[in-house]
Amino acid sequence: MALLDDIEPLKRAALAELKSATDLATLEQSKGVWIGPHGRFTALMKQLGTLSKEEKPAAGKAINAAKLELEAALAERRGELELAAALPKEPTDFSAPGRRRALGRLHPLTQVTEDIVRSFRKIGFVVADGPEIEDEYHCFDALNTPADHPARDTQDTFYLASTAPNASPSPGEEGRGEGGRQPQLLRTHTSSVQIRVMEKQPPPIRIIVPGRVYRRDNADATHNPTFQQIEGLYVDKNVTVGDLKGTVEFVFKELLGEETKIRFRPHYFSYTEPSFEIDFSNALVKKLGKDWLEIAGCGMVHPQVFENVGYDPEIWTGWAFGFGIERIAMIRYGINDIRLFYENDVRFLKQL
Numbered sequence: 001m002a003l004l005d006d007i008e009p010l011k012r013a014a015l016a017e018l019k020s021a022t023d024l025a026t027l028e029q030s031k032g033v034w035i036g037p038h039g040r041f042t043a044l045m046k047q048l049g050t051l052s053k054e055e056k057p058a059a060g061k062a063i064n065a066a067k068l069e070l071e072a073a074l075a076e077r078r079g080e081l082e083l084a085a086a087l088p089k090e091p092t093d094f095s096a097p098g099r100r101r102a103l104g105r106l107h108p109l110t111q112v113t114e115d116i117v118r119s120f121r122k123i124g125f126v127v128a129d130g131p132e133i134e135d136e137y138h139c140f141d142a143l144n145t146p147a148d149h150p151a152r153d154t155q156d157t158f159y160l161a162s163t164a165p166n167a168s169p170s171p172g173e174e175g176r177g178e179g180g181r182q183p184q185l186l187r188t189h190t191s192s193v194q195i196r197v198m199e200k201q202p203p204p205i206r207i208i209v210p211g212r213v214y215r216r217d218n219a220d221a222t223h224n225p226t227f228q229q230i231e232g233l234y235v236d237k238n239v240t241v242g243d244l245k246g247t248v249e250f251v252f253k254e255l256l257g258e259e260t261k262i263r264f265r266p267h268y269f270s271y272t273e274p275s276f277e278i279d280f281s282n283a284l285v286k287k288l289g290k291d292w293l294e295i296a297g298c299g300m301v302h303p304q305v306f307e308n309v310g311y312d313p314e315i316w317t318g319w320a321f322g323f324g325i326e327r328i329a330m331i332r333y334g335i336n337d338i339r340l341f342y343e344n345d346v347r348f349l350k351q352l
């Protein structure tokens with residue numbers, strides 16, 4: 001009986017093919033070849049009609065059993081291949097180092113500020129803070145800066161429109177000074193915080209004030225309408241220029257290297273007397289082809305400033321300084337354009 005004898009070898013061949021399929025597409029193709037509507041087992045079924053009555057039941061049963069077996073094998077192989085497809089292509093290497101998230105870092109200006117603050121903390125200074133929107137009194141008058149000083153010109157300073165010196169006062173605001181509303185501005189220096197701190201607490205004082213300041217400058221390689229300063233103020237009895245120079249020297253050596261030299265040049269600031277500009281010199285300055293670079297302003301606190309905050313200038317003495325953070329950062333990192341600090345291009349920031 002030829003048909004019945006054909007079933008077993010055909011089934012074995014089909015099973016072997018299904019089990020060895022290496023991907024889902026090949027498996028589905030094999031399914032079609034063997035048990036699909038035009039498959040070979042379907043063809044066998046059709047041949048049943050040619051058999052005798054006696055032979056039919058046994059052959060039909062055998063074909064059905066084989067078909068069931070093939071369907072089971074097909075499902076099993078499909079499961080295996082689907083699982084394999086879902087797994088990662090590469091084997092997992094558990095000894096490989098983990099994937100690190102790129103960590104951000106502090107902005108170079110923050111790094112420099114923190115270094116300066118750290119140096120001053122070592123010698124007993126604390127950080128103080130004040131408002132960026134200031135009034136004219138704290139930014140200028142209290143610092144002995146007269147009304148006709150160019151810094152107070154609306155061309156040099158950002159005034160808040162309705163309070164600007166030449167704005168017409170809104171009703172009820174006529175008259176300034178005592179009782180009147182102070183013109184409001186964006187502080188042009190951190191020196192205003194000297195006044196705010198001294199108004200609030202009695203001497204002695206040892207503060208530094210890092211902070212943002214504003215000037216009506218057009219942005220170019222060395223100017224920006226906003227930049228950072230650090231102010232220092234020291235008030236006690238018998239404070240001398242020697243204390244000022246020693247302190248500045250200590251901090252600059254920490255910041256820019258042990259071989260850094262500083263020198264004082266006479267200058268004028270209305271809130272200090274005498275006043276100086278500080279120049280420094282080291283290998284970085286030499287690299288720029290110069291002997292000295294101007295870095296800060298300073299001086300002994302003017303007696304009038306003490307009067308303005310209610311300190312007795314016969315008892316108290318002090319010094320103050322102020323310098324720009326960007327300038328120091330530019331020298332330290334060899335950067336020639338201040339605007340790079342504000343563009344926040346990570347390709348630049350990553351290098352520092």
Ligand code: DAH
Pocket residue numbers: 188189190191231232269271272296297298299319320321322323
């Ligand atoms: N305020 C000055 C500026 O913005 C810097 C300065 C000079 C601050 C002398 C001081 C000082 O405290 O004593 O250019």
